[in-house]
Amino acid sequence: MSSIRLGIPFDFAVSGFGFFGTIVGYNFVKYDAIARQGKPVRDVKMNVFIALSVISFIAASGFFLMLEWLTKVISVAVLLVTALYTLPFFPNKKTARDWAGLKIYFVALCWVGVTVVLPVLNKGFPLTIDFYISSLQRFILVIVLLFVFEIIDMQWDDPHLKTVPQEIGVLNTKILGVVLISMNLALELLKTMRKPELIVVNIVFGIFICIFLLQANQKRSRYYTTFWVEGITVVWWFALDWVSKNT
Template identity: 60%
Template sequence: MGVLKRILDFYIQSSIHVALAVFAFIRVTEFLFYLLPNPYTAGFGFFGTIVGYNFVKYDALARSGRPKMSTRLKLFIAVSFVAFWGAAYCFFHLKPLTQIVSGLCLLVTAFYTLPFFPNKRNARSWSGLKIYIVSLCWVGVTVALPVLDAGIDWTTDFLLVSAKRFILVVVLLFIFEIIDLAWDDPHLKTVPQQIGVKNTKKLGVFLLVIFLLLELFQLTESIPRFVGNIVVIFTTSGFLYFAHEKRSRYYSTFWAESIPIVMWLVGLVFQRIF
């Protein structure tokens, strides 16, 4: 059991699980816009997420002087190194406009992580900003990239899907912020820190209702998609309702982060049935 736990911890901490969630969201976008699967946008999203998330998580450690290079840290660096070359390979197979958008997402990640200002504070330390930066990056990578690379115009459908994806990621981040309440710096001013856990859950449910209303605007010839989104809304609501600061971090970092993968699997099932 100890070996399985170590493998699971490495899988989560090396950002492979969150990268799979991004990959799944890209596949969901392809379902929504009836796109052929594109291995390069999906691959760039997967590998780029590993690089980006590991950069955010371990950059401060690397710049702290001479960090102790444990075996686990060396493995994280190895995974990130392989992912970097995977992301680079996929990047050069993207269309020029898609490359520009992906470059902007990279720039936002760097801005979020590195201290560009004299006080050496990065955007990550700005009160209340983290959740919106992360959500925008997810929308950029999982919606804008596959749509742009397919040569599809940014129509009303694109805006609605982007808005729904932003809402869903924000609500998922609410779950993370509730679980991390005991560890987060009070100066971060996360949503639960500012309005409390109970009100955060109410706000999350309200946002999911908006998600559902936006879905109604896209119901034309897509009842299966609507049913799939109902499943996702109830699943997300359940995770949000039962979240509290004494929960294990696996609750958010593994289970809640699996919701995009559930969306993808539901999409695959409906694709086969209909």
């Protein structure tokens, strides 16, 4: 999506690193959560989990070596943010995940780093106004998508996490999300590279996100987020790619 919207060539190394690095990072966080609940049981599922993590780590390492030096520095910075989110670095032995209200901002920051900053820097493109706008748009997009997760997970989340729905209520969270998506779409008009057909696609998917946000509640099944909401960005990418090639 970043390549299409910023007009930069597709970067196989960055995409491969982002794909396998995401698996490693997510599984690292996931395993930490499992380990905190007690000694993990080495069953078939856990063995597959470990094997997938190891293979992904090797693949991510290989793609990492293909990156430019500045991109490697930013990649390490994103890794440190992920580690900060998971491991206790401070005397109180709390991780960033336990810092009230900060979870979604750490996640959004990692998304911006991997999906916007890395592709641009690795190709040596200048940091134009379009780059900064795209970074802000991606940050806002992830925040709003995470609102859906936080609304549905309210029944399980620790009250001390102080998620947005816990702090301002579900209705106000939905209103805030719609406002943020509207701002996100408005930012498109500030870009120097504006293609009407791509703007139309972004508006359509912005509306879809608002619908999913407004329909979110604690009674939704887990597939509401893990399939439908997670899948929005994938379908969005396909739509942008098709429109950019056929207009």
